[in-house]
Amino acid sequence: MEYRTQSSWREIQAFLPKEFQLDRDHEPSEEWWQWKGHQIHLDCFRHPKAKIKVILFHGVGTNGRQMSTILGSPLFRRGFETIAIDMPEYGMTKVAPGVLVTYDDWVQAGSALIDAELEKDRRPIVLYGLSAGGMLAYHTAALSKKVKGIVGIKEATGNIERAQWLIREAPKGFSIYSGDDGTAVALMLCGGHGNVSVSANLAPRLMHELCIAAIAGDTKQAMAIQFKLLPLHKNLFVEANPIPVKWAMARMKLCGPTMRLPMTPLTQANEAVLEGALRATGLL
DSSP: GGGGGGGGHHHHHHHHHHHGGGGGGGEEEEHHHHHTEEEEEEEEEOOOOOEEEEEEOOOOOOOOHIIIIIIHHHHHHTTEEEEEHHHHHHHTOOTTOOOOOHHHHHHHHHHHHHHHHHHHHHEEEEEETTTTHHHHHHHHHHHHHSSSOOOOEEEOOOHHHHHHHHHOOOOOOHHHHHHHHHHHHHHHHOOEEEEEGGGGOHHHHHHHHHHHHTTTTOOHHHHHHHHHHHHHHHHHTSSSSSSSHHHHHHHTTTTOOOOTTOOOOOOOOOOOHHHHHHHOOOOH
16 A cells, blocks of 8 residues: 555645645655665655755654655755655555564664665765654664754753753754643743744644744743643643643644554543543533
8 A cells, every 4th residue: 555545644734734744646656675674665756956855754643644644745855855754563564574674673764774875975964863763763863973963952851951951052043842742831931942842733823822922032921821731731641642632722623533552542541641631621
């Protein structure tokens, strides 16, 4: 199976702004890369004249086609070549029979893909990782030793003192983003550059306005929005992410209720907790 014959991702992308939706005449090419018995699917926007290649790593709740949609296509339009990989057990990739896939396999696959791309040509390679893909990008770069540098980091510990030190010591041009909704406003008010948000899946406009206000140093406006969103920030993590946010999106009729392993359905007790958080935030 390939994405061109699958309807699910087309239905999902309907929720994205028009500029992030792929039409049939501008979809990525689909390539297959053989690695350790796996048939690895690559979603590619090839651009031989591009000066840089960008390899896109998804997290545990997405896949390569979603990375192509939200980032691959926009980068391609700006003159970059992009390769979005479906890691084993995700997307269209076909796992070798009888093989148990681990996170270390993902790291090794990422490093091997860098080698495979460098064998084609010697253009510099940049890694971009979304959510858990960010950690994967870091570990892959550490293993490969062939990535030129790191230009940004997502600080998701919630430790504002640590974040302040990162911001204080960061070289010019280095970006620091929060990955923790509950403390993101504080990080941005300290000089951070934005937030990789879970709450934004449910309240995108409010989170956008919060980030704009915090980055501009408008503490009063930023905190007014933060106080409104606090129940959401807290309760979207009553169980392992992204189980709660997927349940909440289904409750808001933004997607269907289907869960894919290793995710399991939200417990009934926590359904009531999340229902309350959505109502307290004004989303229901």
